[in-house]
Amino acid sequence: MMYTTEKTTVAGGVGTSADRPDGTPKVQGNFAYSSDLSAHGMLWGATLRSPHAHARITRLDYAPALAIPGVSAVLTLDDVPGVKTFGMAVSDQPVLADGIVRFWGEPIAVVAAENADDARRAIEAIVVEYEELEPLVDPEVADERDSVFRRLEIRSGDQDVRGEVVVEGYYETATQDQAPLGPESGLAIPDGEGGVDLYVATQWSHEDHRQIAASLGVKDDQARVHLSGIGGAFGAREDVSLQIHLCLLALHTGRPVKMVYSRQESFAGHVHRHPSRMWYRHEANRDGTLVRVEAKLLLDGGAYTSSSPAVIANATYFAVGPYRCESVAVDGVMAKTNNPPCGAMRGFGAVQACFGHETQMDRLAAALDVDPLELRIRNAMGPGDRMPTTLQEIEGSLPTKRVIEQMRDMPLPPPDDATHPLHLPGGTGLTTDEAHVARGVGYAVSLKNLMFSEAFDDFTEARITITPVGVEVETAAAEVGQGLITICQQIVRSVLKMEHVAVTFVDTSQIGSAGSTSASRQTQMTGGAVLAAATELRDRVLNQYGGDDLDERGIWREGELIVTLGEMTDRELATHHVQFRHPPTEAPDEHGHGNLHVDFAVAAHRAVVDVDTELGLVRVVRVDTVQDVGKVLNPRALVGQIEGGIMQGVGLAVMEELVIDNGVIRNANFTDYLLPTFADAPEVMAEFIEEPSHFGPFGAKGAGEPPTISSTPAVAAAIRAATGRPITRVPVRPDDIVGL
C-alpha cells in the first residue's frame, strides 16, 4: 500500500524542556512509591538494631516476641540459608548480626507481624544482652593500627621539585546524609514456588538481585527485583538495606511482607558521606605556576566496606582539582572503624577533596598576592594535559578555563535592600542586627569523573520496540527523580521522529543490568544505549523495507509513506536490544597511574553570603555557576539538577552534619539534622558550556554531581571573605565565625 501524506514534526526531542511523563501523577499524589505498596494478606516487617557501636551479643531470646499474637516470624543470621554476608564490591556485612555488632544501628533480627504496631512490639520484646566492647571511632587511630579499607600512595613527577611560595592547611568535612525524602521501603511477595518478587526503591536493581539471590540461596531466576517509585536517592540507595531482610521474611512466612523504615532507622540503615581529615601543602613559583602538591586525605569508612575503596580512590585522584601540577605526592587512606558505614553520596570523594584543594588555592593566591581566579586560570587543566595524579591524558572536552572566565564575567547581585526578615541571616527569628551584617563573595572550581572507573566493566542494557502506537523503551535503570525517563524519551523522539515514547522500568528477569544510577552516569550510559538501540533499529527497519525515512506515520521513500506502523507486524524486526559499554578504563598501577577514567566534567561556583558577624549566622544569598555539560539535552531538567545539587552543597557548607558521638548518631531525625528549607535557598544563576563529550549521546555529559562539589567550598570562601576567619571545616559553625 502506498500513501501520500505529511510527515510528522516531532515535539519533545533533544534540546527541549520536554515534560516528565510521571509529573502529573506526582502532583496528584497517585504516583506509587515503594512505601505506598500493599498486597492482599500482607505482613509488616520491622528490624531490631544495635544500640551500641561495638558489642558482643551474649544472649538473644526471641521467644517473647514470637509469643505475641500476630507475630509470624523472628529471623536471625541462623535463618539466612545462603551467603551470610552482603556488600557491593566486598561481601563483608552480615545480613543480620553475627554475634558481634560493629556499628550503632546494625540489624540484629527482623520480624514479621500482622500490622506495623505488632511488629514494633515484637522488636521491643526480643531480649538481647550485650557485652560492650571499646569502639574504634578515631580514623587516625585506625590508620595507625592499619585498620583500613584501602590505601593509595600516588607519586607523580619529580619528587624533588619545590616551589618558591608554600601554603599548608588542615581541613575537615563532616558526615553528611543524603536524606532522600522517601524512606527505605519495599514489598516482597513469595511466588509459592520457592521464589520471590521484591518491589523496592533502589539505585541498582541488578546489583541488589545478585546479593539477594546469594543470601537466599536461590537460583537467579527465583528472585526478581522490580523498581518501585523512588523518593530520591543521592547515593543512599546504592547499597542493600532492607532488600534481603524482606525477601527472607516473605519466603519464611509464605506471605507478602512490607517494610518501611522510620526516619531514625533510615539514618541508621543507609550509608553516609564520609567525614574527612585532610592535610595539604601547595607549592608554586612566584609567577603563579603550581609546581607541587602534597596531601594526605583520611576518610572514615565506618564498619563495613560499601563503596569506600572507590570513594577514597576518587578523593585521592581528584586531590589537586582541575589544575596542572608537575609534582604530586598524595596519600589516601580509608579508615575502618566502628562509626556508621559510609558509602556513596553525590560527588563521591571529590566533594571532600574539593574543599581541601580549593581552600588551598585561595590561600596560595593570597600568599602570591594575585587574584584567586587568575591563579586558577593560569593553572587550569584542559584537553591534552595530563591529570597531575594519575597522569592520564585528558581526552575530549574539559573547558576548565572557560567555566572560570565565564563565571567571573557574570554580574554580581546588588546589595540586598529588601526589608523582609527572610533576607537577614537571623531570618524571621529577628535576631540579626543589620549593623553586623557583612557580605562576602567566594569562588571554587571542581573536577569530577563521569561513569565508573578503574577497569570496572560498566555496561547498560536497553530494548526498544516500535509498536503500532509509538515506541516502547525497556530498561532496568532507576529513575530516582533526576529525569532519566524524560532523557530517554527525548533521545528516541529525535532519532525515530516519533513523539509517543513509553519508558517501562522492567524487572531483573526481563532485561540485563542498566548499572547504577550514580556517578553521573545514566544520561551517558542508558541514554547512550537508547541512542544506539534507536539508531540501529531505525537503520534496520529502513533497510528491510527499502525506506529512506521513518516517523510516527510509518516508513517513507522519496516523500511517500510506504508502510504504516500498524502494518509493521514483524515483531522481531521491530525490536532491538543493546548491551552498551563505555570505552574501557584501566586499573591503577602501584603508583596510582593509568587511564582510569572515561570522561570528566568541570564546574565553577561563585557564592555570595551575608554573615551576621556577631551571632555567627549565615545567609547564602546566591550561588552562580558555569558548568561543563557537553550538550544540553533538557534545559529545564538540567537547571533542576544544578539548583538541587547546589542546595546540597550549601547544606554541607552551613548546616548539614550527622553528629556522631563515640559511634552513636545523636541527631538521626529531621529536627536535629538540619536540611535547607525554602528560607535557606539561595538564588541560582546557571550557565552552561556546550563542548561535546567524546563519549555521550549528542555530546552530553552527566550533570548530576558537579553542582554539589564546588558549591561547598565557594560558600566557605565567601564566609571567609566576609569575616576574615580561616574557615577550615564544613559545615561552618557559628563558633567558627564568631571565634569564641
Add this chain to the structure above:
Amino acid sequence: MRITITINGIDTEADIRGPESLLTLLRDELALPGSKNACEQGECGSCSVVLDGDVVCSCLVMAADAHGSTVRTVEGYGDHEVLHPVQEAMLDSGAVQCGFCTPGFVVAAAELFDTNPSPTSDEIREALAGNVCRCTGYGAILRGLEDLSANNAIAGDQTP
C-alpha cells in the same frame, strides 16, 4: 473507636485502633497514600493536609482528634480532567523531580493561593518554609508559583 471525618468532601467512617496518626489512617486504612511519610515528626511537611481550614502535618494529628473534622488531602485537588492551578504551575516550571515532597507542596501552596492569590516571592518562601524538598533546591517551585501569582494578578486586574 469509630470516627467520622469528611475527607475531600466525602463523609468517611473509620475504625481506629487508638494512638495512630491521621497520616497513618489516611495512608494505611483509607487508601489515600498521597500524603507522604518522610519524617513523621512534623519537620518536613510531606504529609501536609488541610484540617478544618488550616494546613497541618497529618503525622502530628491523632486520628481520633480528627473526629468530626473536614480534611482535604492532595487527592482532593484537581480531578482526572483538570489539574489545580498550583499543580499546573509546578509541572510547567519543572518543580517535580522525585516528587515525594510534591503532595505537601501542592497542599500548602494551594492554601496560600486560596487566601492570597498574588503572593510575593517572600510570602511564597515563608508560607512554604515548612516543606522540605531534597531534589530541586526550591528554585523551580518558586518560579512556578511566582508565575501563577503574576498570572493571578493580571487576571485580578482584568476583573471588572
